[in-house]
Amino acid sequence: MNSIEKSPIPATPPRVIVREAAAPRPRWQVWLIRPEVVTLLLLVIAAIVATRLSPFFADLGFILESSTYYIEFAIVALVLTIVIISGEIDLSPAAQMALSACLFGTAFKAGAPIPVAMGVSLLSGLVMGAFNGVLVTVLRLPSIIVTIGTLILYRGLAQVLAGDKSISGFPSWFVGIDYRMVGIVPVPVLIFIAASILLGLFLGITIYGRQIYQIGTSEIAAIHAGIRVRRIKMGLFIASGLVSSIAGLMVASRLGSVRYDLATGGELTMVLIVMLGGTYIFGGRGSILGTFLAAWLLVIIATGMTVANIAINAQLTVMGLLLIVSIIATNAIYARSQR
């Protein structure tokens, strides 16, 4: 704006009108208005505050051990990030976790060996994801309401399968994935880190990744640019189903039993992680790095509250507030950077 005002208006118009570009933003501003940076700052602040409050937090091993509950949701949140960037949403992963885990338990009870039962569970994840995908891409129903419908359906089917009893009795090699360590890092955390790197690379450097951003920014433009929008969205929903069933198996292993109400309310945690990570709810912006950082932020906040003896029910208040505050903040940041 300034540069335009400064340039004197010539008496005779020049033959070629050169419009001066707006002065580039300072580099530090470009970095600061990235929501991931805000997440990182919050993470650092949370870590410092937590270590001041309780000496437990200085111990990395303690944090890693107490993270396994949230890491399962965080793994699904990675895929959910990509789904939201593409302009859709999936609220059913928690119910998919429950149904696939209950299918695993039922298959195991029916006498199937564990690897077969795991296969059944993973396959069910693919099917559930594909069902969501068909409803959204073929029937062109809005994903937001479709996945509320399938959320109820999948959890209802889990209830039909398992009743109100829990299924347990899995062999000892299957149980306790959160106690298996590589060094001081529990296996679920390793899976999360590996998935973050893989999906981060997928979104960042592959053509598909770039196309997903374009779909989220403007779906119509993406269609005109020849991007196979429907196929990509279908793939994303299937991926969401698959990763949900993996997370469901991890819960089954951690608890040593499955119930239909496994991961109840997990959709809130997943959406919270994605929003804390600065992904734009209307699509087109966001990153895996943000979600990765946000998962740790949530782990520290949740563990901090538990260490501070705040009842798990009262923690719901904080989680709800965090979700609203983070989405307001992210929206404000993007509104600023858009100008």
Added chain:
Amino acid sequence: MNQVSRLFRAREAGIFVMLVLFVAVVSLIQPRFFSTETLRIVLLAVPLILVAAMGQMMVLVARHVDLSIGSILGFSAIAAGMVFRDHPELPLFVGFAVGVLSGAALGFVNGLVVTVFKLPSIIVTLGTLSLYRGLLFILSGSKQIDPNDIPEPLIRMAQTSPIDIPWIVIIAFGVAFATWLFLTYSQIGRQIYAIGSNPVAAPLRGIRVMPVTILVFTLSGALAGLAGLIYAARFGYVNPGITGVGFEFTVIAAVVIGGVSINGGVGSVAGTVLGVLLLGSVQVALPILGVSGFWQNAIYGGIILIALVIDRTVRQGGLRGLLARGGA
């Protein structure tokens, strides 16, 4: 002729046919379903859903969604129950006022956040779903309101009235009638439809979108609060960890079945009442048919999806979802 064909093309006709078919089929399989006793049970089962569904319907018509009503119901029921427990000397209507007003306040917060920050209501109310549930645990100290703390007159409202139809049924259908009057004959009621039909055009026509939207969320919260009192009357206890959990999905199922479009601008009180009755009949029919109660949620989920597909085929238009244009 024209009149008749219009009647058959109406959305409500489809739901009505579904309801009649359902009752007919169930009655054929199990004749004792077709009785006044069943009607009584269904009518007792629906007030809770019906009252909240009226609020949710208005929210959906305005092209929003309110996921927090289950938590609001729980919060209001606890708040009113605590008044009943700690101040038994106060008249009944004080408890009612506390319940409805606390619900309205929570709904107002929803509306405020959604409109001021222009955020998609689904995410905001997913957040307040958790927030309000946490608040109600804090408020109640995680303690249940026991049956002997619920005043006798309130319990009796779920059983009888001077005209032999339980008060809660009268209240529920009264609320539905009032909603119909409001949506059909008041200026604001028509404006809700206008906002939902075309959020871009509505302000150009001089509709003040923000206050109307906030009002819609406030009404939804107040009605969820009233539903909380109906819950206390009917079940005779309020438990912070149970009351209203998952209730939002039942209500959304009823409203969507009732032909209210999730794309906004479309929906009627008559359709919603029929949707609620259909859901109530399913709920009552399952045990009579010998189907395990575990099937209930799966069936609700299936019905929502079927209703969505029907809605899609009816419209054929290329409207995109709530999210894509949310916050408007």
